[in-house]
Amino acid sequence: MRKLGFDSEKYLQEQSSYILERVQHFDKLYMEFGGKLIGDKHAKRVLPGFDEDAKMKLLATLKEKAEIIICVYAGDIERNKVREDYGITYDQDVLRLIDEYRGYGISVNSVLVTRYREQPNAQMFMAKLERSGIKVYTHRAIEGYPTNVEAVIGAEGFAKNPYIETTKPIVVVTAPGPASGKLATCLNQMYHEHERGNKTGYAKFETFPVWNLPLKHPVNIAYEAATVDLKDVNMIDNYHYEAYGKVAVNYNRDIETFPVIKRIIEKITDKESIYKSPTDMGVNRLKSGIIDDQVIQEAAKQEIIRRIFAVENDYKKGLADKETLRRIQVILEESDLKKEDRAPVLPARDYAKTIQKKIGNTNPQAVIAIELLNGEIITGRTTPLMDASAAAILNGLKSLANIADEIDLLAPMILKTIQGLKTDGLNSRVPTLSANELLIALAISAVTNPTAQLAYHQLSNLKAAQAHSTVILNRENEQTLKKLGIDITSDPVYLTENLYYN
Known part of the structure; x- marks a missing residue:
């Protein structure tokens, strides 16, 4: 019998109450959901006992208050990017996700095709959605996003991209995979909401890294191994430490872009942001579900080993570069693990x-x-x-x-x-x-x-x-x-x- 190290029910209770608490600060909360909303098999592997559909079940408890916008990058559709755990392309996964969300009784507002440039495959996909009664929007790439704040907020920025009409206090922005434009979508919506006189906020629900586990905890290292192709690196959130004197873990992209995102939010809302760190933006309460840390650590170590095999295979197939291969090898060595473990x-x-x-x-x-x-x-x-x-x-x-x-x-x-x-x-x-x-x-x-x-x-x-x-x-x-x-x-x-x- 497999030992369990995670209590999903306990986690769902705490996570749900914390999200509702965050919503109380705003008329509407745009919540970026990172990772897999349904079928989070990575989390299931590194957290024995974790329900791979836990985030979906969490949303189901909030379904009267929540609706979903699904983002998909037009370039991923064009090159037929595949979600490896299911072996299906991102456009197919969007269709699967819509069916799953509907099955849970959660409203799917629309599908947003991001960084759209009239790509032929994206156009065919959009036509299919529209003929199936699904609302479809497109956003163009904004030159200088996110660092050129004036351009982002200006007439050629968010103002040029359409506003997606939403009606519920929680708007979940999700996607089939990373780099799909979820954050830009949330900020774009906040801009248009502010223009309409609505008080809105932003929050991020990212499962990994776990902000209140140690930097070198195997669960956090396993996240680095899983995203090695994205060049993600876990770091101490220096903004959080300076503000509160407490150690919190985040990853390089969020920490690097935090000052810019904070400025964009302040420009949009005309007031000082309530967030003092990228960790502040998160609502993750994953640690609350861990009931046996030793079981979790061993499971995460095994995931790190699985990941090096995956990268080596991708390198052999021409799907990964030498730098990605070198990085996963370093992660394995630093974890004092070998493939034969x-x-x-x-x-x-x-x-x-x-x-x-x-x-x-x-x-x-x-x-x-x-x-x-x-x-x-x-x-x-x-x-x-x-x-x-x-x-x-x-x-x-x-x-x-x-x-x-x-x-x-x-x-x-x-x-x-x-x-x-x-x-x-x-x-x-x-x-x-x-x-x-x-x-x-x-x-x-x-x-x-x-x-x-x-x-x-x-x-x-x-x-x-x-x-x-x-x-x-x-x-x-x-x-x-x-x-x-x-x-x-x-x-x-x-x-x-x-x-x-x-």
């Missing part, structure tokens, strides 16, 4: 070496090791019948159901029929069954085979299992493992030299 890494590599020795060559061998929640390590390798992902899942389910290894869960004829469909019917050059195909075959077999049914019912027990692959997985297998709740990493090695099939 991840439990399934060595068993996977050792089994691959055993296969190499047995067949007499040094070609990469696809092996996946899964660490189950009971601590048992299960391995699976690619064979002519199924790939390593499918084999590891099947072997893991057998172990969880106490089914002997030599017992077949799937009839050979079923497997051969599927392989025939792939090669003959679908003209695939890869006859081996993938993880997804294996699960479909298992689900069908479970209808008539009681032993297969036993294994099938163990699927939920794979959640939070840790796995490692000796080769880079294709996207289909990676997403299937993630959907099962398995945290998968892989060595930055391609199975073959084939450019397309890798």
Whole structure:
């Protein structure tokens, strides 16, 4: 059983009351939500016990008072930027988010396409939204934003971008990912609200870094590792210390831009800002939910290790630069960690070496090791019948159901029929069954085979299992493992030299 270190209910109660307290200072509060509003899997991994939809459930308690504006950067739409945890593009994620918010009964005001320059893909996306009854706005980039305060506040700045009509006291501004223009949107709205005589304020709900945990706490270091491509660095908030004599942690971008943002807010409102530091702007009460710091620290350390594998893979694929790779390596070393501290890494590599020795060559061998929640390590390798992902899942389910290894869960004829469909019917050059195909075959077999049914019912027990692959997985297998709740990493090695099939 996985140890818990976080109490989501306790956290939600304190967080909700604190936001309501902040709202009382204004007629309307524009609240920038950083991180994932739904499906915050990073927080779930580093805070065992954290509900990945906690922020959404928090908003659901405030739904009578809140509405949402979703920002998406036009450039991210144009280049089909992908949200890695779901394997979908940012424009698709906006559609998913709208459906999710509606499911919670929270009003979606509109979608705002930021830094818009008539990009063709953005135009098609906007047309799709409008034809589905979703209000769409566009904001142009403001030259000199945010440092040229006079330009930002002037006729060619916020005044030129449209105002989004809102009706509720809390307006949540969120996005599929970072650098989507959330802060600029909040400030733009405050400008137009002030022009209309309304008293509005700004607050930021950023999950990480946790301002009242130590600078070098593993949870905060794991945030640095997760945002290494953005060059984010955790720092002591010097403004907060000077104002209150208390240590608070923030990150470089917020600290660097605070004086400018403070001036913009003061220019907009014609009064001195109530905020003396970037930490003041935040409303995060995450620390209140931590009930076992040792459990949290260990989980965060494991996340740091997972992140170096992710960056190494991205570098191999050409998605990360050398500076990002160097930075994540430094973070790992400074944390006094090594990749082999991840439990399934060595068993996977050792089994691959055993296969190499047995067949007499040094070609990469696809092996996946899964660490189950009971601590048992299960391995699976690619064979002519199924790939390593499918084999590891099947072997893991057998172990969880106490089914002997030599017992077949799937009839050979079923497997051969599927392989025939792939090669003959679908003209695939890869006859081996993938993880997804294996699960479909298992689900069908479970209808008539009681032993297969036993294994099938163990699927939920794979959640939070840790796995490692000796080769880079294709996207289909990676997403299937993630959907099962398995945290998968892989060595930055391609199975073959084939450019397309890798």
